[in-house]
C-alpha cells in the first residue's frame with residue numbers, strides 16, 4: 001500500500017476526536033421533529049440576550065470595503081481601546097480569531113514533541129487538543145474541590161520535566177469553579193519562570209470585579225498570558241474575537257507566528273462597539289445573575305447537587321446523564337454532556353432567558369419523573 005500523509009500522524013493526533021460543540025437549534029429541531037421556535041440552546045455558554053445594540057448598529061454601518069479589503073493586521077483602534085480600558089500598553093495586547101486563537105498560538109509558541117503542557121483533569125477541553133496537536137505530552141493534574149483546579153497539584157505538574165506551558169481557565173469550563181487573584185498569585189509563584197502560564201479568563205466579566213485583580217499579576221509575572229473573549233458577555237460568539245494580554249516580548253513572539261489577518265474587519269468593528277456598550281454589559285450581567293439564581297433554585301428543588309459557579313452556566317450531577325440529555329433534546333432543550341471532560345455523571349446548562357430557564361427546569365423535572373430516581377451515587381461523587 002502506498003503511504004499517505006495520514007501515515008505520519010502522531011499517535012496522540014490519531015487518538016483525537018474533534019471538539020464536539022453544543023448542538024444547534026436547527027439541527028436538533030430537524031432531528032427531533034420539532035419546530036425551530038420550540039428548541040432552546042443552553043449548550044455553549046453564549047449570551048442569551050445576544051449582541052448589544054451598539055455592536056449590531058456598528059455592523060449595519062459597516063462599509064463595503066470592510067468586507068472586500070483585507071482587515072488590519074494587528075493593532076488599530078480595538079487594540080488602543082482595550083489598552084486604554086485595561087490600563088496596559090498596546091504592545092502588551094494581541095487580538096485573535098476568538099480567544100481560542102490566542103490559546104492555540106500559545107501552544108504553537110511553546111509546545112512541540114518532547115515537551116509537555118500542564119492542565120487539570122476537568123479543564124477546558126481545548127488544552128488537551130492543543131497539546132496533542134503540537135505533538136506535546138499532557139501533564140494532567142488531579143482535580144480539586146468541586147472538580148475544579150487543585151492549584152498546588154497543577155503547580156507541581158507545571159514544575160514537571162520539560163513542561164513549557166500551563167493552562168488554567170478561571171472560572172473554569174465546565175465546572176464554573178473560580179479562584180480569586182490572591183490564590184492565583186500563590187499558584188503563579190510556584191510555576192517556574194520559563195513555563196508560559198496561560199490564564200484563560202473567558203468568563204471574567206461575569207465576576208463582580210470583572211477579573212480586574214488578575215491584571216495586576218501581569219506586572220509580577222512576565223511569563224503570564226491572560227486571554228479574554230468577546231464571545232461570552234459581549235454576545236459576539238459568531239464573529240470570533242478575542243485577545244491576549246501579556247509581557248510585551250511574549251506578545252511580540254505571538255504576533256510573529258500568527259496569521260497576518262487573524263481577526264476579521266466585522267469582528268473588530270463589532271468588538272470595538274461592544275466594549276463601550278455599558279448598558280448591554282450591565283443587562284447581560286443582571287440577566288445572568290437572575291438566571292443563575294433561578295436555575296440553581298430549580299435544580300436544588302429537584303434534589304440535584306450543583307457545583308458552585310462563577311460563570312454563565314451550571315454543572316450538576318445526575319444519574320443516567322446520557323438518557324436525561326436525550327430526553328431533554330426530545331423536549332426541545334439542548335444542554336451539554338460532559339463525558340469528554342471525564343464527567344459522565346454530570347450535565348452542564350447555560351443560563352438562558354427567563355422563559356428558557358423555565359423550559360429547561362420543567363423539561364428536566366419531567367425527564368426525571370419519567371423513571372429515573374436520583375440516587376446518592378451521583379451526589380457522592382461530588383462529596384455530598
Ligand SMILES: Cc1ncc(COP(=O)(O)O)c(C=O)c1O
Nearest residue numbers: 098099100169173202229231242
Ligand atoms: C474556558 C474557555 N476558554 C475559551 C473559550 C473560547 O472562547 P472563544 O469564543 O473566544 O474562542 C471558551 C468557550 O466556551 C471557554 O469556555
